[in-house]
Amino acid sequence: MNTPPTAPGDFHARDHAWHPPALTPAYKTSIARSPRQPLLSLPQTLSEITGPTFGQPDLGPLDDDLILNYAHGGEPVGERIIVHGRVTDGNGRPVPGALVEVWQANAGGRYRHFKDTYLAALDPNFGGCGRCLTDADGAYAFRTIKPGAYPWPNATDSWRPAHIHFSLSGSAFCQRLITQMYFEGDPLIARCAIVRTIPDPEAVARLIAPLDMPAAKPFDALAYRFDIVLRGRRSTIFENRLEGN
Amino acid sequence: MVQTLGYVKETPSQTAGPYVHIGLAPGAAGLDRFPRQLGQVIAGPQSLGERIRVEGRVLDGVGTPLTDVLIEIWQANAAGRYNHPEDCRELAVEPDFSGFGRVAPDFGTGIFSFETVKPGPVPGPGGRSQAPHLNLWLVARGINLGLNTRMYFGDEQAANATDPVLGRIESAARRGTLIARRDGAEPVYRFDIHLQGASETVFLDI
Numbered sequence: 001m002n003t004p005p006t007a008p009g010d011f012h013a014r015d016h017a018w019h020p021p022a023l024t025p026a027y028k029t030s031i032a033r034s035p036r037q038p039l040l041s042l043p044q045t046l047s048e049i050t051g052p053t054f055g056q057p058d059l060g061p062l063d064d065d066l067i068l069n070y071a072h073g074g075e076p077v078g079e080r081i082i083v084h085g086r087v088t089d090g091n092g093r094p095v096p097g098a099l100v101e102v103w104q105a106n107a108g109g110r111y112r113h114f115k116d117t118y119l120a121a122l123d124p125n126f127g128g129c130g131r132c133l134t135d136a137d138g139a140y141a142f143r144t145i146k147p148g149a150y151p152w153p154n155a156t157d158s159w160r161p162a163h164i165h166f167s168l169s170g171s172a173f174c175q176r177l178i179t180q181m182y183f184e185g186d187p188l189i190a191r192c193a194i195v196r197t198i199p200d201p202e203a204v205a206r207l208i209a210p211l212d213m214p215a216a217k218p219f220d221a222l223a224y225r226f227d228i229v230l231r232g233r234r235s236t237i238f239e240n241r242l243e244g245n
Numbered sequence: 246m247v248q249t250l251g252y253v254k255e256t257p258s259q260t261a262g263p264y265v266h267i268g269l270a271p272g273a274a275g276l277d278r279f280p281r282q283l284g285q286v287i288a289g290p291q292s293l294g295e296r297i298r299v300e301g302r303v304l305d306g307v308g309t310p311l312t313d314v315l316i317e318i319w320q321a322n323a324a325g326r327y328n329h330p331e332d333c334r335e336l337a338v339e340p341d342f343s344g345f346g347r348v349a350p351d352f353g354t355g356i357f358s359f360e361t362v363k364p365g366p367v368p369g370p371g372g373r374s375q376a377p378h379l380n381l382w383l384v385a386r387g388i389n390l391g392l393n394t395r396m397y398f399g400d401e402q403a404a405n406a407t408d409p410v411l412g413r414i415e416s417a418a419r420r421g422t423l424i425a426r427r428d429g430a431e432p433v434y435r436f437d438i439h440l441q442g443a444s445e446t447v448f449l450d451i
Binding site for chain 1: 251252253254255256257258259260261262263264265266267268269271274275276278279281283284305306307309311313317319321327328329330331332343344345352367368369370375378380382384385386387388389390391392393395410413414419440441445446447448449450451
């Protein structure tokens with residue numbers, strides 16, 4: 001086997017007590033879709049510490065602007081907002097070049113997806129899909145419309161709080177993460193069965209974006225700040241290569 | 246009291262929900278205005294190696310195929326090299342080999358299918374080689390944290406027999422859940438993923 005001149009350290013173990021468990025019966029769909037056998041824990045290899053990387057040529061010019069990227073002849077209805085933040089790792093370092101992908105419902109709580117049949121109207125000028133890359137400091141920003149809450153068939157009174165879905169791709173396949181961002185002050189957050197899959201209230205708080213008035217654009221758009229942390233890597237104080245590579 | 250270490254916990258996961266396609270595979274959601282979909286081509290025509298197709302389903306505990314799952318694929322090329330700056334072995338990566346794919350099953354049947362090249366073996370722990378495999382990550386409604394697994398190749402018996410990951414699975418039946426069956430001359434590898442039940446696939450904590 002070739003030995004590379006240098007190989008960075010592997011990634012910190014994922015804390016499964018912090019993430020939601022697979023089986024969360026109050027979120028009914030998890031019952032039939034949750035593995036029941038223990039996960040097999042592995043030492044990391046190139047298969048886990050590498051992963052797809054992306055660059056500007058992968059993106060379109062309006063991918064970070066959900067107000068304009070589906071507009072035909074008008075702009076979408078709703079509260080104009082900027083969502084921004086930083087992607088850092090568990091060691092507090094920025095993650096540059098991370099792919100941030102978002103999707104969301106429109107201001108009425110309706111998704112542009114053929115499977116969404118909620119009675120709120122589609123907005124002809126809103127698609128609900130966006131993406132961008134973090135800069136050298138790990139910063140990212142989108143412009144969008146604040147999504148609406150909507151009912152969903154978990155219990156008869158189940159409503160999702162307003163939320164934006166986030167997908168994060170760092171430099172490694174083992175950092176892959178999907179989550180949801182909620183908005184400060186929404187009374188539906190505490191009632192939501194999906195939010196409540198997360199056992200620790202401190203972890204839930206990490207998903208609630210505060211209003212960020214200094215970042216708002218006067219006479220145009222409010223701003224919310226959502227910082228994201230991906231798994232960090234072990235330092236390589238006593239080694240400079242992953243065993244075996 | 247002691248000093249604090251200062252590590253920051255990862256942002257907690259939430260389910261991708263039923264509309265994950267809007268964000269990650271907008272064409273599958275019916276959105277026609279985002280021409281650049283990521284992960285559509287794993288290995289372009291210039292990529293060397295055997296051309297293969299992988300086909301299967303993701304089944305829930307009642308045996309129903311998931312139609313709203315999204316699967317990501319990450320693999321090495323035929324020479325066993327990943328398209329990543331940290332794989333710094335002196336092996337070539339073809340210009341049209343990404344190694345990354347995203348696939349959503351057919352909304353009617355739940356059958357997924359993708360084309361790629363068969364990967365080569367890649368280095369493992371302790372100087373051992375890992376048998377050729379695809380790294381897979383599954384997200385869907387009802388899955389609270391994305392599920393990692395691997396697909397190995399049924400016609401690689403010798404390499405599979407010494408693979409360090411397969412070797413950690415005590416039960417031969419469970420080991421078999423990671424091995425795809427080669428079928429036909431095309432060839433097609435058939436690989437069903439079972440989220441739970443007697444045939445539950447081995448999922449990995451990587």
